[in-house]
Amino acid sequence: AAGVIQSPRHLIKEKRETATLKCYPIPRHDTVYWYQQGPGQDPQFLISFYEKMQSDKGSIPDRFSAQQFSDYHSELNMSSLELGDSALYFCASSLGSGHYEQYFGPGTRLTVT
Amino acid sequence: AQSVTQLDSQVPVFEEAPVELRCNYSSSVSVYLFWYVQYPNQGLQLLLKYLSGSTLVKGINGFEAEFNKSQTSFHLRKPSVHISDTAEYFCAVSAPIYNQGGKLIFGQGTELSVKP
Known part of the structure; x- marks a missing residue:
């Protein structure tokens, strides 16, 4: 069965750079959630989208933005990266x-x- | 708002022994309850869920959990563990989508370590 696809799997950036993470949901799924998991931490909710509209927002820094596109894939854009942004998304x-x-x-x- | 507390950060156990991973939650609204497993350097895999109905739910890999509303608990159990069960286990809750968007609130995780 098809699963959720994320790209890239690994990303190395320097401080103050930008990064874009992509998410391709399971076919026919219309809701996407983003979570951040720091080292040794539990996942923390960032933001979610339902039918291409933002449905909820958690502890997402203002430097981050996200959107869901017409094909339901989603992108998380991160700017002015800081050392503390190192995590599993x-x-x-x-x-x-x-x-x-x-x-x-x-x-x-x-x-x- | 909801919160989840996993009462044990680490649980060492010998192979073929039974195990219980404890989870308590708090919420002002009805919630849905989940257990996820995370193997090293991998994503989260759903073990089981409680949405409504029978309070004893069975999941994959021989795990089961019991929802206890009066004690606000959702403990995970397995009668006989294998080495391959070594992983991090997360308890999570979500409120109804119409209420709070359906996001998952996770506990701090319990590291299950199965020894031969």
Whole structure:
């Protein structure tokens, strides 16, 4: 069965650079969630989209922005990167209203040097 | 708002022994409960979920969990563990999508280490 695809899997950036993470949900899934997992930490919710509209926002820095496109894929844009942004970034998708199971992608490991 | 507390950060256990990973939650609204497993350098895989109905839910890999509303708990159990069960386990809750968007709130994780 098709799973959530994230790209790239690994990304190394320097401080103050920008990064773009991509997420391709499971086909027919209309809801996307982004989570950040720091080293040894639990995943923290960043932002979510339902039917291409932002549905909820968590502890996402103002330096980060995200959107969901017409084909339901989503991109997380991160600017002015800081050392503390180094983390594993997960995307999860679900069928949205009435379906609560979230299926996670393998994650993008971002390292800021 | 919801919160989740996993009562044990590390649980060492011998192979073929039973195990229980404890999870308590707090919420002012009805929630849905989940257990996810994370193997090293991998994503999160759903083990099982409680949405409604029977309070005993069975998941993959022989795991089960019991929802206890009065004690606000959702403990994960397995009667006999294998070496391959060594991983990080996360308990999570979400509120209904119409209420708070369906985002998952995770506990701090429990590292299960199965020894031969």
